[in-house]
Amino acid sequence: MQIALGCDHHAFEMKEEIKAFLHESGHDVIDYGCYSCEAVDYPDVAFQVAKDISNKKIPRGILICGTGIGVTIAAGKVPGIRAALCHDTYSAERAQKSNNAQILTMGAKVIGIEVAKKVVETYINSEFVGGHSSRKVRKIMDGEKQFLKGEQHEETHQ
Template sequence: MKVAIGSDHNAFYLKEDVKQYIQELGHEVEDYGCYSCEAVDYPDVAFDVAEDISAEKADRGILICGTGIGVAISAGKVPGIRAALCHDTYSAERAQLSNDAQILTMGAQIIGPEVAKKVVESYLGVTFNGGSSGRKVQKIIDKEEEYGAKAQ
């Protein structure tokens, strides 16, 4: 699986830990930055990751900022993207199984590296298969398309 990862400066070190762990799990990682602790605006990174997930240049995305909230909101502005803020393994698993979330977001000021690795492992370890959740996810997709048509 190809995983796009990105962070702001508040989460640089956690991103680096998570990136290495994803590679250890056997996945390919594309790093969208940031590349140091120099200040970066999280929407810029989140938009880049979300746009490439939407364009199917990567299979899933991981975004990290201070709380995970800003990157979740930003990524969710890209049409077709479902980003889920998760700080525990159960929510991360359900983000994929119940909501087909293409992007997992986390907060570096909320959880540490070991918990973050387990959250990512839970998220990447399952695949959405529709089932009873398929109809619910389709409703989300339909509503987004309806709003998109209204905007034009």
Template structure:
């Protein structure tokens, strides 16, 4: 699978460890930055990964920042993206199985690198199966399209 990975400076070290681990599992990993511990804002990284997923250049993404919250919010601003913050194996599996999330996010100030590797692996080891969950995702995506056609939601 082709996976996009990215972080801000708070999660640079964790990104490097997760990237290496995912590569060792046989996945192709594209690094979207940041590339050092120098201060770096996360929104551009999230937008780039999410946009490349919607363009078909990536199959999934893993984004890391201090908490995982900002990356998830930013990625979810890109139409047709479903990003889920995950800090445990069960949530990572459910992000894919129940929500067909193309991206998961994690926080380097919340969990350690070893757990992050397990969370990433759990997410990458499952595939969306549809079923009752497909109906719910369709409802979410229909509402997103409705808001986009209106030009605003509020």
């Protein structure tokens, strides 16, 4: 399977180990950077991975930053993308089976490399099962379209 892989500087070392793990498992990895421990802004990497997945250039991706939160939020801003932050195998499996998430996100400062490899392996080996979940995923995507058109938008004042 072709997999996009990207990170920020906090996750460079984990990305490199995940890349080697995926190659050893027979996957074609497209490395979106970063390419060193030099500081980069995670939205730049996350947006590019998510854009290419949204445009169907690559079927799935993995994004890693310090906590995983930033890349999850950034990737989720790209229309059509469902990114799932997972630090355990059950969540990784459900991200795919129940939510058809195209992007797995993780935090390099949250989990160790061996757990990360198991999470990646579980995510990659899981497939969307449809059923009742199809209805829910459709609702998410329909809601996204409505919000993009400006429907259901209410300003909140605090």
